[in-house]
Amino acid sequence: MSTAIQNISLSGKKKQVSNKEMTFLERMYLVAIVKGLWITIKHFFRKKATIHYPEQVREFSPVYRGQHMLKRDEQGRENCTACGLCALSCPAEAITMKAEERKKGEEHLYREEKYASIYEINMLRCIFCGLCEEACPKDAIYLTLSKELVPAQYDREDFIFGKDKLVMPLEMALKNTQLKNAN
Amino acid sequence: MDSAFIIEKSVFIVAVFAITMIMAMYSTWAERKVAAYLQDRVGPNRAGWGGLLQPLADGMKLFAKEEFFPNTPNRFLFIVGPAIAMSTALMTSAVIPWGDKLEIFGRTVILQATDIDVALLYVFGIISVGVYGIMIGGWASNNKFSLMSSVRAASQMVSYEVAMGLSIIALLMMTGTLSLKEIAAQQAGMNWNVFYQPVGFLIFLICAFAETNRTPFDLAECESELIGGYHTEYSSMKMGFYLFAEYANMFISSAILAVLYFGAYNYPGMQWMVDNVGVNAANILGIVVLFIKICFFIFFYMWIRWTIPRFRYDQLMHLGWKILIPLAIVNIMVTGVCILVFK
Numbered sequence: 001m002s003t004a005i006q007n008i009s010l011s012g013k014k015k016q017v018s019n020k021e022m023t024f025l026e027r028m029y030l031v032a033i034v035k036g037l038w039i040t041i042k043h044f045f046r047k048k049a050t051i052h053y054p055e056q057v058r059e060f061s062p063v064y065r066g067q068h069m070l071k072r073d074e075q076g077r078e079n080c081t082a083c084g085l086c087a088l089s090c091p092a093e094a095i096t097m098k099a100e101e102r103k104k105g106e107e108h109l110y111r112e113e114k115y116a117s118i119y120e121i122n123m124l125r126c127i128f129c130g131l132c133e134e135a136c137p138k139d140a141i142y143l144t145l146s147k148e149l150v151p152a153q154y155d156r157e158d159f160i161f162g163k164d165k166l167v168m169p170l171e172m173a174l175k176n177t178q179l180k181n182a183n
Numbered sequence: 184m185d186s187a188f189i190i191e192k193s194v195f196i197v198a199v200f201a202i203t204m205i206m207a208m209y210s211t212w213a214e215r216k217v218a219a220y221l222q223d224r225v226g227p228n229r230a231g232w233g234g235l236l237q238p239l240a241d242g243m244k245l246f247a248k249e250e251f252f253p254n255t256p257n258r259f260l261f262i263v264g265p266a267i268a269m270s271t272a273l274m275t276s277a278v279i280p281w282g283d284k285l286e287i288f289g290r291t292v293i294l295q296a297t298d299i300d301v302a303l304l305y306v307f308g309i310i311s312v313g314v315y316g317i318m319i320g321g322w323a324s325n326n327k328f329s330l331m332s333s334v335r336a337a338s339q340m341v342s343y344e345v346a347m348g349l350s351i352i353a354l355l356m357m358t359g360t361l362s363l364k365e366i367a368a369q370q371a372g373m374n375w376n377v378f379y380q381p382v383g384f385l386i387f388l389i390c391a392f393a394e395t396n397r398t399p400f401d402l403a404e405c406e407s408e409l410i411g412g413y414h415t416e417y418s419s420m421k422m423g424f425y426l427f428a429e430y431a432n433m434f435i436s437s438a439i440l441a442v443l444y445f446g447a448y449n450y451p452g453m454q455w456m457v458d459n460v461g462v463n464a465a466n467i468l469g470i471v472v473l474f475i476k477i478c479f480f481i482f483f484y485m486w487i488r489w490t491i492p493r494f495r496y497d498q499l500m501h502l503g504w505k506i507l508i509p510l511a512i513v514n515i516m517v518t519g520v521c522i523l524v525f526k
Contacts, residue, residue, distance in 0.1 A: 043220070043223055044217075046223055050224050050225045
């Protein structure tokens with residue numbers, strides 16, 4: 001069955017409009033107003049779309065790129081070896097770091113023989129593109145893990161996040177290991 | 184006139200004043216809440232439970248704001264404008280019968296500040312003066328946008344007052360009195376005027392929307408054309424007075440609508456209540472009933488606001504002069520014929 005092109009409606013919402021004269025009842029608009037009132041009052045009792053932000057948080061998509069997290073491995077050691085590839089790949093030049101050699105007795109803290117003693121991301125420069133995550137050879141930096149937004153601050157200085165804010169908390173690493181072993 | 188009478192009336196006037204203010208205050212809260220609910224939002228909910236302290240916060244903010252005077256030669260009129268708007272909005276409440284009567288300490292207390300026999304004329308007179316608040320404010324602002332807006336508001340109010348007055352005449356032919364107390368008393372039981380005067384009620388309702396400058400007739404305030412409207416140059420509590428006067432007007436006009444057409448404080452079975460439960464209980468319930476009716480009309484104002492888009496200015500004038508006034512005159516004639524035939 002072939003349909004004429006003017007009758008095809010891909011969205012299913014196509015409506016033929018007409019310019020016919022309105023009847024007296026229609027021109028009074030009272031019926032239309034009552035219909036309109038009915039529509040608006042239905043919205044009055046409808047479930048509200050608002051998410052009460054500080055108390056409720058919108059659920060993140062699994063690939064949502066939020067605040068960065070420097071990952072720890074299964075034994076709770078930092079993955080980062082301060083190779084600087086993330087800083088190199090960063091289009092916004094938001095990352096700086098300073099490398100240090102791992103001393104004896106620090107093997108439980110850092111996985112590699114070299115680690116980042118200072119690791120800073122300027123959150124005002126960062127564009128959350130995720131290229132650092134792609135560049136990292138050691139699986140150290142992730143934007144999808146923290147499930148957090150970078151909070152608002154009053155001073156520019158406060159937006160430079162150091163290791164204290166970026167490194168994955170130890171408990172989280174241990175919990176991840178437990179979960180992994182349980183499976 | 185004994186001193187007890189003066190005390191009684193003073194207390195009553197202060198109470199009415201306070202209630203009007205509180206109702207106006209919480210109308211601003213209700214406006215935002217209703218607007219939010221009709222748009223699938225939740226509205227103010229941070230200041231107090233359900234945002235109930237929001238009006239207080241707003242008022243405090245307005246008091247704390249800087250008082251700005253535009254470069255105007257009419258500083259006096261600039262101050263008089265909001266004062267007139269506010270006082271006229273409050274003065275109308277003097278003649279509204281809030282209830283029938285109470286018996287306190289063996290005295291019969293009439294629940295009305297004053298029962299003048301031209302109450303309805305008084306209401307109309309005061310409402311007409313209300314235009315001057317807007318007109319003077321807009322004029323004294325020394326700002327073309329404000330002037331334009333106040334001209335709009337004034338011409339709108341003047342045109343709709345004609346239709347409003349005519350719609351009332353049909354009602355007066357039925358009631359035979361201008362006293363709001365008697366009009367209220369005549370509607371005992373379910374004998375409400377709205378059943379006898381549906382067309383008159385509709386005209387009066389539409390005109391009430393226009394008189395209070397509410398959507399769809401809120402052409403005096405228009406961000407895209409006139410910046411803020413007649414109160415563009417106002418700041419601090421003078422601005423607050425204008426906004427507050429609008430809500431006080433809304434409350435008063437809802438009260439008048441309820442008294443004139445929806446049976447005032449009357450409810451079915453009121454006489455039975457007076458006979459069996461007591462005068463005081465029956466009348467306190469009557470006051471509650473009146474306030475429920477008023478609250479419904481206030482809600483209706485807000486409900487309409489989020490349903491109907493505003494008129495264009497020529498459509499507004501067309502509706503006022505070419506439709507409502509002839510309709511009101513026809514209504515008068517039909518009412519006259521009906522009175523002749525049925526009475």
